[in-house]
Amino acid sequence: xxxxxxxxxxxxxxxxxxxxxxxxxxxxxxxxxxxxxxxxxxxxxxxxxxxxxxxxxxxxxxxxxxxxxxxxxxxxxxxxxxxxxxxxxxxxxxxxxxxxxxxxxxxxxxxxxxxxxxxxxxxxxxxxxxxxxxxxxxxxxxxxxxxxxxxxxxxxxxxxxxxx
Numbered sequence: 007x008x009x010x011x012x013x014x015x016x017x018x019x020x021x022x023x024x025x026x027x028x029x030x031x032x033x034x035x036x037x038x039x040x041x042x043x044x045x046x047x048x049x050x051x052x053x054x055x056x057x058x059x060x061x062x063x064x065x066x067x068x069x070x071x072x073x074x075x076x077x078x079x080x081x082x083x084x085x086x087x088x089x090x091x092x093x094x095x096x097x098x099x100x101x102x103x104x105x106x107x108x109x110x111x112x113x114x115x116x117x118x119x120x121x122x123x124x125x126x127x128x129x130x131x132x133x134x135x136x137x138x139x140x141x142x143x144x145x146x147x148x149x150x151x152x153x154x155x156x157x158x159x160x161x162x163x164x165x166x167x168x169x170x
Contacts (some may be wrong), residue, residue, distance in 0.1 A: 010141040011059040015052050017133045022051045031055075067122050067164040119165035 019025040037043035
């Protein structure tokens, strides 16, 4: 996957200077909404962006498929509530607002999601369409496909967002 994400980055940025001149990417790389992502983050470069795209894609498809779905967390009354915070007095369960939000998340992801290996070319500009064809073909023909009992890392089974 990293090879293909590297090609994608190369299509839009000739060198690190061109990438660092992209004000939107520079702002994204600061992870202002999720500051903890800044920990250990390398300086913005083509190599770092390629690794980041590969990492994000792997963890939101293959790894998420492997570690499981959402049901074990929402079936327990005090599960999945990442937001149970230190409060005074101590809060042992999620509040109503958080509980309803979790139920909304569960219902929104309850069905099958779009396949990762699919025709996404309608979302891409002309430069990226050839890249997309090559990437999808590489994923479709990975040696693991249809030959292993262990199928969680088979890209032909991944979804773009993991369903319950």
